[in-house]
Amino acid sequence: MTDWVREALxxxxxxxxxxxxxxxDSxxxxxxxxxxxxxxxGRVLTLDDVVQTTEGDNxxxxxxxxxxxxxxxxxxxxxLIIGGGDGGMAREVLRHRSVEHVTMVEIDAGVVDFSRTYLPMLSQGAFDDPRLNLVINDGAAFIRNTAEKFDVIVVDSTDPVGPGEVLFTDTFYGHAKRALTPGGILVTQNGVPFMQGAELTNTMRAFKALFADWGCYLASIPTYAGGPMAFGWGTDGDARQTPLDVLDQRFAAAGIETDYYTPEVHKAAFALPAYVKRLMP
Structure with missing residues (x-):
């Protein structure tokens, strides 16, 4: 087994x-x-032997x-993107021509540096887009101190251990809500509910206290093993209710080619299996 890496998350x-x-390897x-x-x-990025992203299924x-x-x-x-040092999240956000400014806050400059060198297929030039403002800082400190407002905040965190742990706290979510514009949306990665149910429950408890519309949606990602991954959703607006035909129109107008996302998948992702529903507070 010397040519295998075992992820013991x-x-x-x-x-x-x-x-x-x-x-x-450094x-x-x-x-x-x-x-x-x-x-x-293809190329696989691990942090402390835990898979973060891959060329194949990112x-x-x-x-x-x-x-x-x-x-x-x-x-x-x-x-606003919290985390996302490999550049993949910025890549997808910047595909929307309607997005005028992206702030990306990454705690570790080393992640950005080696991703640009060893995983350029993830960022696809996003770090050179003039709309991107890359800030090397702790995401929790940034969100606590910023006076800026954002329409969408994406928390692309690692698992809630080590430097990423603070990004799963009620205090962090409260500061994130304060940084949203009216009707703004906060989304978070919340692990694989079958394996990490408490992680989702804790986030949803905070979202329930903060937002008029809260919940999660799902997607199956092969290297995030153990079942579908949950993404937290929080907003005081009604964006979740956007009709399918409107999503179709917006998607067509954006002119984006995708390999997973479709408006139909978008709507269906909010339909939760019973075991996930039972994790909701």
């Missing part, structure tokens, strides 16, 4: 990926970063965390 369950060529001040090639998923995660809130909102001009 969950107590009673683990997945393994075959490691081909190792392209990068510890920064915050975490150990590795990029290696896998025969199915499109599902990035498309669903960006196009769902942006197209539901319908008039998003300013977007």
């Amino acid at each position: 969950h107590r009673d369950y683990a997945q393994s990926l075959r490691v081909g060529e190792v392209l990068y 510890a920064t001040d915050h975490q150990r970063l590795r990029v290696f090639i896998n025969g199915t998923f 499109f599902i995660y990035h498309e669903m965390m960006t196009h769902v809130p942006i197209l539901a909102h319908g008039a998003a001009r300013r977007v």
Whole structure:
């Protein structure tokens, strides 16, 4: 098994990926970063041996965390990304010509540097887009202190351990709501509910206290193993109710080609299985 990496994120369950060529392996001040090639998923990025993104299936995660809130909102001009150092989230946000400004806050400059070198297919030039303002800072500190307002906030965090833990707190979510424009939308990654149910429940409890419309939607991403992943949704507007025909019109007007997102998938993603519903507070 020396040519395999074992991801032990969950107590009673683990997945393994075959490691081909190792392209990068170095510890920064915050975490150990590795990029290696896998025969199915292409280039794989891990932080402390936990898969963060892959060349092969990252499109599902990035498309669903960006196009769902942006197209539901319908008039998003300013977007904030917390995390997302590989550039994939910025890539998808910036595909919307209607988005005028993106602030991306990443705690670890090392993630950005090696992603530009070893994972350029994820960012596809997003770091050079003049609409992007890259801020190297702690996301929780930024959201606590900023006076800026955003139409959509995307929290592309790691799992709630280490530097990412603070991004799952009630205080953080409260500061994020304050940074939203009226009708603005906050979306978060909340892990795989079958394996990480408490993570979703805790976020939903905070969202229930903060937002008029709160909940989550789902997408299945192969390397985030253990079932479909949940994305938290919070807003004081009615964007979730955007009709399918309106989503169709907005999607067509955006002129974006996608590999996972469609307006039909957008609407269906909010239909939750019973075990996920039972995790709601």
